[in-house]
Amino acid sequence: xxxxxxxxxxxxxxxxxxxxxxxxxxxxxxxxxxxxxxxxxxxxxxxxxxxxxxxxxxxxxxxxxxxxxxxxxxxxxxxxxxxxxxxxxxxxxxxxxxxxxxxxxxxxxxxxxxxxxxxxxxxxxxxxxxxxxxxxxxxxxxxxxxxxxxxxxxxxxxxxxxxxxxxxxxxxxxxxxxxxxxxxxxxxxxxxxxxxxxxxxxxxxxxxxxxx
Numbered sequence: 001x002x003x004x005x006x007x008x009x010x011x012x013x014x015x016x017x018x019x020x021x022x023x024x025x026x027x028x029x030x031x032x033x034x035x036x037x038x039x040x041x042x043x044x045x046x047x048x049x050x051x052x053x054x055x056x057x058x059x060x061x062x063x064x065x066x067x068x069x070x071x072x073x074x075x076x077x078x079x080x081x082x083x084x085x086x087x088x089x090x091x092x093x094x095x096x097x098x099x100x101x102x103x104x105x106x107x108x109x110x111x112x113x114x115x116x117x118x119x120x121x122x123x124x125x126x127x128x129x130x131x132x133x134x135x136x137x138x139x140x141x142x143x144x145x146x147x148x149x150x151x152x153x154x155x156x157x158x159x160x161x162x163x164x165x166x167x168x169x170x171x172x173x174x175x176x177x178x179x180x181x182x183x184x185x186x187x188x189x190x191x192x193x194x195x196x197x198x199x200x201x202x203x204x205x206x207x208x209x210x211x212x
Contacts, residue, residue, distance in 0.1 A: 004032070005070050006032040006067070007067040008031070008051075008055065009065045010028075011064035013059060027063075028211060032154070034153070034184070035186055036202050036203070037202050037203075038203050039191065039198075041197055042206060054066060055156055070154055073153065073156065081131050084142070086132055090128075090131060090134075093146065097149070097150070098113075117145050119145065120145045121141065121175065140161075151183075161191070180200075
């Protein structure tokens with residue numbers, strides 16, 4: 001078995017309108033080893049989030065190749081509150097995806113979700129609240145719990161701390177670092193903050209105008 005969990009070759013994304021063509025990601029290459037955290041940093045508009053969406057399968061590349069050597073990859077997004085439906089309890093939101101992927105009963109799925117709450121150090125009682133009833137940090141913990149539910153090998157973290165206070169940022173970084181070691185996770189960690197990234201990442205790649 002290869003030690004790679006992810007290999008990206010010549011990845012390119014071009015957005016076209018009737019007026020112009022914009023190259024957001026311009027032929028990038030990188031690899032992530034199993035158990036490794038790769039930081040992808042850059043200023044706003046550098047293409048790092050577009051690259052993350054292609055790695056996560058949300059955007060189709062214009063050209064190039066993304067090869068994932070695991071079974072499951074998940075994304076955690078920048079704004080944790082907006083990543084949940086305001087009309088659904090957190091427990092229902094977290095369980096929703098797994099209901100379409102397994103033959104487990106509702107009770108079994110909910111038990112897995114509550115176990116995930118324990119992993120991210122979030123009180124189980126919060127499972128019955130709505131996203132707007134939680135703080136940003138609590139909601140981001142719930143988003144991480146949702147991502148962990150299918151036991152991914154790779155987590156793609158897109159600016160997961162940028163909407164949080166500095167003290168809460170440190171808590172989330174500490175949580176992600178502990179989960180990485182405990183579960184053997186690999187991360188693609190997107191950020192504009194090199195000081196923050198240096199606290200969790202094994203390697204750092206810098207994007208500028210669509211290139212690394």
